[in-house]
Amino acid sequence: MNFMKMAAVIMIFAAILAQAQRAAADTVLITGANTGIGLEFAREYAAKSWTVIATHHRPTTPTELVDLAAKYKNVRVEKMDVSRKDDIDAVAAKLKGVPIDIVINNAGVYAGTPAAQDFGTFDYSLFDTIMAVNVRGPLMVMEAFVDNVKASHQKKFVSISSTVGSLTQPFPGSGAVFYRTSKAALNKEMQVLADVLKPDGVSIFMIHPGQVRTDRLTSLSPGITTSKAYMDPAESVGQMIPTIQRLTIAESGHFVRYDGEPLAF
Helix, strand or coil: CCCEEEEHHHHHHHHHHHHHHHHHHHHEECCCCCCCHHHHHHHHHHHHHCCCEEECCCCCHHHHHHHHHHHCCEEEEEEECCCCCCHHHHHHCCCCCCCCCEEEEEECCCCCCCCCCCCCCCCCCHHHHHHHHHHHHHHHHHHHHHHHHHHHCCCEEEEEEEEHHHHCCCCCCCCCCHHHHHHHHHHHHHHHHHHHHHCCCCCCCCCEEECEEHHHHHHHCHHHHHHCEEEHHHHHHHHHHHHHHHHHHHHHHCEEECCCCCCCC
16 A cells, blocks of 8 residues: 555544544533433433433432433433522533533423413412423523533534424414413524524524323323324434434524424424
């Protein structure tokens, strides 16, 4: 092999090695990572050798995350209630200077008594909780970790939203007023922040995960366990991860489906 060919081979090998090292060093922070979609994100990113910062709001570390951290040494578990600024700031202080490629705002609240979100029987304490977690929480998380994201090479914030919050595509039925309102507000605040952070090279995306058969939803509507309209978390997350990878800053502020299909909101 002549010198030129050898040099070309070395350069190709170095590029492949650099790409592999970079992929191994990628870091994702996931809120609400102890159940449902969040836990599946943590599992799949951990299996892909990403450094995973999995957060939860429980008083003690959930068994699911204890087991995940035992299986994968690249998983770090932190207690962080996204409705509490002190919690968020404490974790941000621990992670100061650590590049975080993707922050996934997944933590969310829906549940309440069956009539708590019905007009005439509104439970306004539930409204306050839903807005604190689903709307204010992502804002506080983004402010706290924006420098970490700016220091990374992917520079992405992702919020798990829902088509039930769409203003142009009304979702059937009249329930879940608080939850639907929170998702509409989430989409709008992310659209605004996309313009704020775009000059820094930071991208923001809202993703509808589809109709996902989570434990929470199953407990509220047991019949969905056999409905073909619903996906298991692995099917949804398995499509969202490559979608997140494909999205670029040109699409920042957009609302998309789990498979990347643009959605109106």
